[in-house]
Amino acid sequence: MSDHLGPYELLSRLGSGGFGEVHLALDPEGRTVAVKVLHPHVAADAGALARLAREVETMRRVGGPHVAEVLDASLDGGRPYLVTRYVQGRPLSAVPAPVEDLRRLAGGLADALLAMHEAGVVHRDLKPANVMMTEGEPVVIDFGIASALDTLAVTASGAVVGTPGYLAPEVLEGKPVGMEADVFSFGATLAYAATGRQPYGQGPASAIAYRVVHHPPDLEGVPAWLEPLLRECLAADPAVRPTAARICALLDVAPLSHTPPALRRPSRAADEENTREWRPGRDPRRKSVEESMARHREKVRRRWLIGSGLFVSLLAAAANEPLPEVSLFLLAAYTLAVVADAGVALFSRSPYKRSRMIIDVVCVAGAAGLCYGLTAMVSTFTLALFAGTALVLGIVFLLSA
Structure with missing residues (x-):
């Protein structure tokens, strides 16, 4: 049974972090979103929540294809939560490393870094676990949360603000922290991502922190085109590190629009839909769970329809000369099944109704035509051999499935 949190319907738990538990959810318009419900010890810290509330509006100004935009927040109830764009994929920490397309990853991360810093947001906890890989593109999640919730009470309650090995030396030493820490x-x-190894090794958090402050990073195996930039970024002195804009220039990253949909000014030619006030989930390119499932079901149905038509036409062609009645029975049974499917489509509300009925008609005609074409061109023995092989393969496939 699904749970509701404000206007959002929580569908399933995606994971948990230092600050909250993340759920896949539907917004009031049926769009998929990610809802991060803050842990009780974080929700009990009034100062942390007040700081996060002040930061939310700034965080909502961060946009672009490589960041998971903050869409909504409710921080004054019994279960405070943040709502962000749902990114389907795997975290960089779970992707085999070294990453195959390192240039694409570097460019996407640089663009995300520039988007955050242009809006005045410091991520404070950028690490492989907070980079989602979707169709080869990186998307940074959880930006601004660690920075906003970095208070003594929250930290003492058990939330780890940052990850050893990815925290800058000034963070570990308690010095003032700025955008250089994200670099x-x-x-x-x-x-x-380039080596598959932690740049400051593994072990106890205290040992890793000591290496970050007192030792250079391990960059053995990093490609020659990337190593100089990484050495600049991992400099112990924040003033030596490049800015996000310089990183983009060094990586030849083309400037992208970092204005989230909520704040884009519509053109004069925009229609009424585009000039409405923004609400969570209004991005028309984002598909709901129901739309994605319907599309997947239609794809599977088409494959089975075409595959079974080929199989039936082969069997019917093999049986046509010795057993014409069996051949007609197979074609009639397939036709009846497809007609029944077309009848279901006729009374359904599926967006694929018309294409579904067209494919049904084409499959019936194609199966009959292929059957009699094979009968005329191929010998009965050869057809029987192919039909037997197809039957065995079909049974093996069904058993394995």
Whole structure:
């Protein structure tokens, strides 16, 4: 049974982090979103929540294809939560490393870094676990949360603000922290993606923190085109590190629009839909769970329809000369099944109704035509041999499925 949190319907738990538990959810318009419900010890810290509330509006100004935009937030109830764009994929920490297309990853992360810093947001916890890989593109999640919730009460309650090995030296030493800390984390994350190793090794958190402050990173195996940039990013002195804009220039990353849909000014030619006030989930390119499932079901149905038509036409062609009645029975049975499917489509509300009925008609005609074409061109023995092989393969496939 699904749970509701405000206007959002929680569908399933995606995972848990230092600050909250993330759920896949539907917004009031049926769009998929990610809802992060803050842990009770975080929700009990009034100061942390007040700081997060002040930061939310700034966080909502961060947009672009490589960041998971903050869409909504409710921080004054019994279960405070944040709502972001849902990114389907795997975290960089779960992707085999070294990453195959390192240039694409570096460019996407640089663009995300620029988008955050242009809006005045410091991520504070950039690491492989907070970079989602979707169709080869990186998308940064959870930006601004660690920075906004970095208070003594929250930290003492058990939330780890940052991850050893990806935190800049100034963070570990308690010095003032700015955007340069994100540049350090960017370099450490890319170093991991390039080598498959933590740039400051493994072990107890205290040992890793000591290496970050007192030792150079391990960049052995990093490609020659990337190593100089990573050494700049991982410099112990924040003033030496490049800015996000310089990183983009060095990587030849083309400037992209970082204005989220909520704040884009519509053109004069925009229609009424585009000039409405923004609400969570209004991006028309984002498909709901129901739409994605319907599309997948239609794809599977087409494959089975075409595959079974080929199989039936082969069997019917093999049986046509010795057993014409069996051949007609197979074609009639297939036709009846497809007609029944077309009848279901006729009374359904599926967006694929018309194409479904067209494919049904084409499959029936194609199966009959292929059957009699094979009968005329191929010998009965050869057809029987192919039909027997197809039957065995079909049974094996069904058993394995």
